[in-house]
Amino acid sequence: MDMTAQQVENLIRTNESLLELNRKLQLAQDQLMQSEKLASIGQLAAGVAHEINNPVGYVFSNFGTLERYLADLFRMLGAYEEAEPLLAGTPAARRLADLRREIELDYLKEDVPTLMAESCEGIKRVRKIVQDLKDFSHVDARQEWEWADLHKGIDSTLNIVNNEIKYKADVVREYGALPEIECLPSELNQVFMNLLVNAAHAVSKERGTIVIRSGVDAGGAAAWVEVEDDGCGIAKENLSRVFDPFFTTKPVGKGTGLGLSLSYGIVKKHGGRLEVDSEPGRGTRFRITLPVRRAALAVAEEAVQ
Numbered sequence: 001m002d003m004t005a006q007q008v009e010n011l012i013r014t015n016e017s018l019l020e021l022n023r024k025l026q027l028a029q030d031q032l033m034q035s036e037k038l039a040s041i042g043q044l045a046a047g048v049a050h051e052i053n054n055p056v057g058y059v060f061s062n063f064g065t066l067e068r069y070l071a072d073l074f075r076m077l078g079a080y081e082e083a084e085p086l087l088a089g090t091p092a093a094r095r096l097a098d099l100r101r102e103i104e105l106d107y108l109k110e111d112v113p114t115l116m117a118e119s120c121e122g123i124k125r126v127r128k129i130v131q132d133l134k135d136f137s138h139v140d141a142r143q144e145w146e147w148a149d150l151h152k153g154i155d156s157t158l159n160i161v162n163n164e165i166k167y168k169a170d171v172v173r174e175y176g177a178l179p180e181i182e183c184l185p186s187e188l189n190q191v192f193m194n195l196l197v198n199a200a201h202a203v204s205k206e207r208g209t210i211v212i213r214s215g216v217d218a219g220g221a222a223a224w225v226e227v228e229d230d231g232c233g234i235a236k237e238n239l240s241r242v243f244d245p246f247f248t249t250k251p252v253g254k255g256t257g258l259g260l261s262l263s264y265g266i267v268k269k270h271g272g273r274l275e276v277d278s279e280p281g282r283g284t285r286f287r288i289t290l291p292v293r294r295a296a297l298a299v300a301e302e303a304v305q
């Protein structure tokens with residue numbers, strides 16, 4: 001059967017649209033996988049945090065008790081030392097003197113408080129990390145719209161990605177006064193995380209600076225957060241592509257190119273905007289603008305359309 005030119009053309013067109021559809025499906029699937037991966041990492045982190053939370057809790061509380069006991073023991077020791085002259089010349093006095101030398105009592109008395117203070121500091125840090133992991137993954141309030149403090153989210157995210165950043169850049173926080181925002185906090189944390197890690201990766205010289213700014217817009221109806229770095233910047237021809245899925249300039253295996261496209265999606269879901277401004281060789285600034293109240297923006301958007 002011969003096909004007319006029209007039929008052939010129709011077939012070609014159908015084929016093209018199927019290919020396009022297929023590409024879109026593939027993309028959606030890849031994005032879904034990436035966000036599922038992030039979600040499961042969050043869940044794993046939260047699980048670990050939960051497990052550590054308990055032992056850390058009692059070590060911390062025992063520490064307080066131990067410090068009090070030690071103070072009591074030292075007081076007791078002081079009293080014994082005061083009474084020591086009464087034993088002068090006896091075998092007991094000699095044994096005490098030997099022991100004092102053997103255990104280096106003077107040094108020990110100095111060192112114990114230092115050790116206690118350091119350990120206490122350490123356990124406090126572990127506690128903070130556990131709390132940050134919990135805040136970051138937001139297990140307690142999974143996927144719920146809630147009123148949240150963006151600065152808190154940024155701070156706990158910073159602690160989580162600290163390792164990626166601390167050897168490369170100093171972080172300067174120029175926080176403005178922000179109201180609480182109606183949002184999905186753990187998803188926004190993923191946006192902050194990606195912007196911060198990207199900024200750290202962009203640092204090209206010895207040591208860079210990452211500035212995090214925040215403030216309100218639109219007469220207080222919107223909040224914005226900026227992450228600015230003084231890194232390599234983005235070439236003009238790439239600026240419009242950074243939000244494209246799989247666009248990456250990083251070596252294979254280093255970046256998937258999904259970070260910004262996911263972030264874009266998350267900000268959009270919040271009814272907000274994610275914008276970029278960059279100058280090659282000077283640095284890059286990403287700005288997230290979010291409506292303070294979820295409904296308010298939907299209404300505003302409708303008004304625009």
Ligand SMILES: Nc1ncnc2c1ncn2[C@@H]1O[C@H](COP(=O)(O)OP(=O)(O)OP(=O)(O)O)[C@@H](O)[C@H]1O
Pocket residue numbers: 194198199202229231232233234242243247248249250254255256257258259260261284
């Ligand atoms: N702060 C920045 N400075 C310079 N280039 C940037 C910056 N942020 C993003 N880019 C560019 O945009 C590209 C895409 O970023 P995106 O976060 O989407 O993916 P990625 O960081 O390459 O990989 P990953 O999926 O691991 O995040 C980066 O490869 C980089 O070229």
Ligand SMILES: [Mg+2]
Pocket residue numbers: 194197198255259260
């Ligand atoms: Mg990235």
